[in-house]
Amino acid sequence: KEDSPETAEKSEETKPVVIQIGYGNNPGEPIDLAANEWKKLIEERSNGSMKVELFPSAQLGSKNDLIDQMLAGDSVITLADGAFYADRGVKDFGIVFGPYLFDTWEECWTLTESDWYKEQSAKLEEKGLKLLASNWMYGDRHTLTTKPVKTVEDLKGMKIRVPNNTIQIKGFEVLGATPTPMAFGEVYTALQQGTIDGLENPLTVLYNGKFHEVAKYLILDAHVKNFTTWIAGTDFFNSLTPEQQQILTETGKEAGIYNNEIQEELNDEALEKLKAEGVQVIDINKEEFKEKAKAFYSLPEITKDWSEGLYETVKDAMK
Amino acid sequence: MPPDIIIERSKFMNTDNNKVFKYLMNIDMIIAGFALIILVMITFFGVIMRYFLNNPFVWLQEVQLWCFTWVVFFGGGAAFRSGSHVAIDVLVDHMPAALKKIVEILGYLVSMAVLIYLLFHGKNLVQQLLQTGRVTNILGIPYPIIYGAFPIGCVLMIINYTMVMIKELTNKELNVEGGE
Amino acid sequence: MEMNVVGIAAIVMLVFLFLKVPVFTSVLSGSVVYFILSPNVPTKIIAQRVIAGIESIPLLAVPFFICAGVYMNYSGVTKRVMNFAEALTGHMAGGLGQVNVLLSTLMGGLSGSNLADAAMQAKMLVPEMERKGFSKEFSSVVTASSAMITPLIPPGIAMIIYGSIANVSIGKLFIAGIGPGILLCGSMMVLVSIISKKRGYKPVREKFIEPKEFWVALKEAALPLCLPVIIIGGIRLGIFTPTEAGAVAIVYSLMLGIIYKEMTFKDIISGLKETINSTASIMLIVGAASAFAWILTKERIPQEITELIINMISNKYVFLIIVNIFLIFVGMFIEGNASMIVLVPLLAPVAKAYGINEIQFAMIFIFNSAIGCITPPMGTLMFVTCGITKCKINRFIKEALPFYLLLFICLMLLTFVPVFSTGIVDLFY
Ligand code: NA
Numbered sequence: 016k017e018d019s020p021e022t023a024e025k026s027e028e029t030k031p032v033v034i035q036i037g038y039g040n041n042p043g044e045p046i047d048l049a050a051n052e053w054k055k056l057i058e059e060r061s062n063g064s065m066k067v068e069l070f071p072s073a074q075l076g077s078k079n080d081l082i083d084q085m086l087a088g089d090s091v092i093t094l095a096d097g098a099f100y101a102d103r104g105v106k107d108f109g110i111v112f113g114p115y116l117f118d119t120w121e122e123c124w125t126l127t128e129s130d131w132y133k134e135q136s137a138k139l140e141e142k143g144l145k146l147l148a149s150n151w152m153y154g155d156r157h158t159l160t161t162k163p164v165k166t167v168e169d170l171k172g173m174k175i176r177v178p179n180n181t182i183q184i185k186g187f188e189v190l191g192a193t194p195t196p197m198a199f200g201e202v203y204t205a206l207q208q209g210t211i212d213g214l215e216n217p218l219t220v221l222y223n224g225k226f227h228e229v230a231k232y233l234i235l236d237a238h239v240k241n242f243t244t245w246i247a248g249t250d251f252f253n254s255l256t257p258e259q260q261q262i263l264t265e266t267g268k269e270a271g272i273y274n275n276e277i278q279e280e281l282n283d284e285a286l287e288k289l290k291a292e293g294v295q296v297i298d299i300n301k302e303e304f305k306e307k308a309k310a311f312y313s314l315p316e317i318t319k320d321w322s323e324g325l326y327e328t329v330k331d332a333m334k
Numbered sequence: 335m336p337p338d339i340i341i342e343r344s345k346f347m348n349t350d351n352n353k354v355f356k357y358l359m360n361i362d363m364i365i366a367g368f369a370l371i372i373l374v375m376i377t378f379f380g381v382i383m384r385y386f387l388n389n390p391f392v393w394l395q396e397v398q399l400w401c402f403t404w405v406v407f408f409g410g411g412a413a414f415r416s417g418s419h420v421a422i423d424v425l426v427d428h429m430p431a432a433l434k435k436i437v438e439i440l441g442y443l444v445s446m447a448v449l450i451y452l453l454f455h456g457k458n459l460v461q462q463l464l465q466t467g468r469v470t471n472i473l474g475i476p477y478p479i480i481y482g483a484f485p486i487g488c489v490l491m492i493i494n495y496t497m498v499m500i501k502e503l504t505n506k507e508l509n510v511e512g513g514e
Numbered sequence: 515m516e517m518n519v520v521g522i523a524a525i526v527m528l529v530f531l532f533l534k535v536p537v538f539t540s541v542l543s544g545s546v547v548y549f550i551l552s553p554n555v556p557t558k559i560i561a562q563r564v565i566a567g568i569e570s571i572p573l574l575a576v577p578f579f580i581c582a583g584v585y586m587n588y589s590g591v592t593k594r595v596m597n598f599a600e601a602l603t604g605h606m607a608g609g610l611g612q613v614n615v616l617l618s619t620l621m622g623g624l625s626g627s628n629l630a631d632a633a634m635q636a637k638m639l640v641p642e643m644e645r646k647g648f649s650k651e652f653s654s655v656v657t658a659s660s661a662m663i664t665p666l667i668p669p670g671i672a673m674i675i676y677g678s679i680a681n682v683s684i685g686k687l688f689i690a691g692i693g694p695g696i697l698l699c700g701s702m703m704v705l706v707s708i709i710s711k712k713r714g715y716k717p718v719r720e721k722f723i724e725p726k727e728f729w730v731a732l733k734e735a736a737l738p739l740c741l742p743v744i745i746i747g748g749i750r751l752g753i754f755t756p757t758e759a760g761a762v763a764i765v766y767s768l769m770l771g772i773i774y775k776e777m778t779f780k781d782i783i784s785g786l787k788e789t790i791n792s793t794a795s796i797m798l799i800v801g802a803a804s805a806f807a808w809i810l811t812k813e814r815i816p817q818e819i820t821e822l823i824i825n826m827i828s829n830k831y832v833f834l835i836i837v838n839i840f841l842i843f844v845g846m847f848i849e850g851n852a853s854m855i856v857l858v859p860l861l862a863p864v865a866k867a868y869g870i871n872e873i874q875f876a877m878i879f880i881f882n883s884a885i886g887c888i889t890p891p892m893g894t895l896m897f898v899t900c901g902i903t904k905c906k907i908n909r910f911i912k913e914a915l916p917f918y919l920l921l922f923i924c925l926m927l928l929t930f931v932p933v934f935s936t937g938i939v940d941l942f943y
């Protein structure tokens with residue numbers, strides 16, 4: 016029978032590619048809303064040749080689990096950022112999580128469009144990870160504490176929970192605090208019982224985790240401008256048709272723009288809600304924090320892994 | 335290691351060798367034991383460092399999880415020797431002896447198939463981690479070292495389950511011959 | 515198509531489970547079938563999911579409290595505490611059974627982990643209960659089912675997860691848990707008393723002990739009784755987390771072992787061995803179960819059934835009944851916290867739309883997923899307890915029947931009488 020290969024091809028065409036997108040944020044957080052928007056865009060634009068399933072709240076596993084899964088060839092996409100890529104062997108990428116590297120979001124977006132960033136993306140691709148979109152704002156990372164912090168000196172000796180990576184640990188250490196890595200799920204009780212004195216994250220995450228019920232003081236220090244990225248396994252990405260690849264990256268960018276709009280809106284909303292629920296926002300002199308954070312970029316433990324003059328290169332690239 | 339097998343072998347060895355052999359057969363337990371001791375110690379001293387000296391071990395979590403993984407997978411084989419693995423015997427208890435034995439052998443074969451499958455894919459996972467060079471965030475411990483316990487654990491469980499099975503079958507045959 | 519694959523995997527798992535294949539390999543056999551029949555899913559992931567299910571900081575409580583329990587036995591701590599507990603409860607029917615329930619409730623104020631509580635009491639209390647004439651099965655069932663109380667009394671991991679996913683105040687959820695916790699504690703003590711009377715687990719003596727004897731027992735138990743004080747104090751003062759408390763308890767019981775001179779180096783080594791054997795067998799089941807739960811999630815099985823339910827129902831009470839049945843069923847296969855992460859975002863908004871109080875619904879949800887822990891086929895609490903006490907699973911299930919009934923009655927009370935969940939919250943807020 017001559018026509019059988021053709022029908023086989025046809026049936027393969029009609030069977031949509033299923034892409035699973037996993038992230039740690041909970042339903043209703045800006046990232047989740049924007050991921051829903053992304054799903055909508057992909058499914059519309061691909062005329063049903065691509066189907067997207069969303070898995071919020073780390074249902075499919077942690078970021079690291081998902082990265083291992085995509086390296087094994089699974090058709091998953093996840094949210095990850097510079098600090099993760101540094102731990103996956105692209106050391107220079109970690110600098111984007113350095114304290115006070117960016118002054119404005121514009122600088123972030125200039126950097127993600129720069130040649131330096133393209134180089135880093137290429138290195139990541141060699142490691143089997145394909146960056147799909149880098150224009151997603153995750154938010155300014157602020158600090159919520161159980162005791163008031165009025166000056167950077169007050170941070171001295173305070174145990175602040177940070178994610179488990181060297182960049183963020185050292186980034187907080189230079190401010191004088193005692194960075195304490197801890198599983199996110201244990202943070203609420205640890206704050207309540209005083210095992211730690213604070214944590215840092217974007218406002219929407221702080222509000223959604225209900226940490227303000229047990230920690231009442233907030234400083235808007237914005238120590239990291241956290242943009243985030245979506246990645247997929249290179250093998251999976253290459254298995255898509257060029258058209259599908261284009262749809263994926265294009266819509267990723269568009270959903271990113273949508274994300275950034277609602278991020279600002281929802282961040283303001285979260286701040287209002289935090290205040291309304293009894294959180295005291297303390298005015299700080301941010302310059303003081305910035306000044307102290309500068310030491311980070313000359314710490315030998317940090318710079319030993321970096322390329323020569325990385326700080327200057329990146330600073331130039333974001334202008 | 336069933337003790338009677340050790341005794342039988344010891345007839346052919348001098349006592350020194352026997353001791354070495356005994357340690358060798360318990361090496362999984364020894365490794366798991368050290369992992370457990372380290373786990374308890376770093377957790378305890380981690381508390382002291384964080385609360386009293388305000389200088390927490392930032393690497394605590396990753397070493398805790400490393401030790402934990404090793405305790406579980408190096409201990410998995412040993413748990414067969416001590417009969418610690420749980421099974422549901424609701425139905426099997428009502429079966430006649432002959433059928434029981436068949437079911438038992440079936441269970442063994444199923445477990446072997448599962449463990450061999452896991453061994454193979456666990457090994458692949460470790461290879462992937464080797465290729466991509468994944469290390470822990472703070473201390474940079476290569477993940478193949480941590481997760482390597484998984485395929486090793488599968489091998490240990492295969493060996494131990496097999497030995498327990500052999501022992502059980504031969505014992506039962508002896509019993510039958512004894513006119514039970 | 516995928517649903518068929520998962521169906522076949524589940525059947526294979528269940529068949530082997532009931533054919534006395536070790537629990538962890540039978541659960542894994544289901545996952546193996548899935549991975550073989552799903553060519554699109556890379557097979558290495560099976561290994562990763564088993565490991566990921568084990569690698570969790572709160573689960574460290576399992577080896578810690580098993581080890582602490584073992585050393586308390588060896589060092590003479592358990593003996594002294596039990597003598598004291600008996601002095602207090604010897605005049606009650608089924609005294610140590612009551613102690614078992616009460617202890618879980620008190621431990622609830624410290625720890626959020628039911629597994630840790632079951633592990634500790636299976637190791638410490640059950641041998642003592644057997645010595646006092648309770649059957650192994652009864653002791654195991656009381657231990658496993660009373661461990662359900664621990665996460666209900668604040669703090670509890672389930673409340674934290676629920677609160678952050680469903681956007682409900684965790685503080686309120688914590689307080690709300692006290693109601694069902696006390697309800698369960700009280701009714702379980704009554705049940706223990708009824709069964710004990712029927713079985714003739716007689717009180718050791720007629721009335722409360724003589725003051726003089728009481729003081730002797732108290733003096734003997736003084737140092738061991740400092741342990742709960744140290745643990746409570748340490749957690750409340752923020753010196754250590756409930757997980758770390760296990761490591762502190764190990765060190766403390768080793769110290770007492772030295773003081774009492776009842777512990778030898780050989781005991782220390784056999785304690786390590788016992789801990790490793792129990793930890794490995796329990797955690798391999800937890801890892802296997804979490805790999806299977808991952809498959810269900812990835813194939814969106816719970817999500818699709820939920821959508822089906824939501825589309826079918828139009829009445830608040832029908833909704834509550836169906837949700838209860840569904841959650842008990844899910845709880846039998848998926849560990850409570852994992853099912854919560856998947857199902858809360860789907861079900862909580864619907865419950866809200868029906869006008870069900872969000873705190874009450876949270877309690878129904880948390881209570882339901884707790885029940886699954888002591889039922890076959892994948893009751894983690896049941897496996898932990900039986901793994902330690904070496905109780906046969908079928909005897910356990912048979913003995914647990916009145917407790918299942920009790921839990922069902924409590925669940926119905928929670929479902930249809932909101933005040934059990936919201937009463938105390940309203941008092942505080
Ligand atoms: Na609790």
Ligand code: NA
Nearest residue numbers: 614618657660
């Ligand atoms: Na109990």
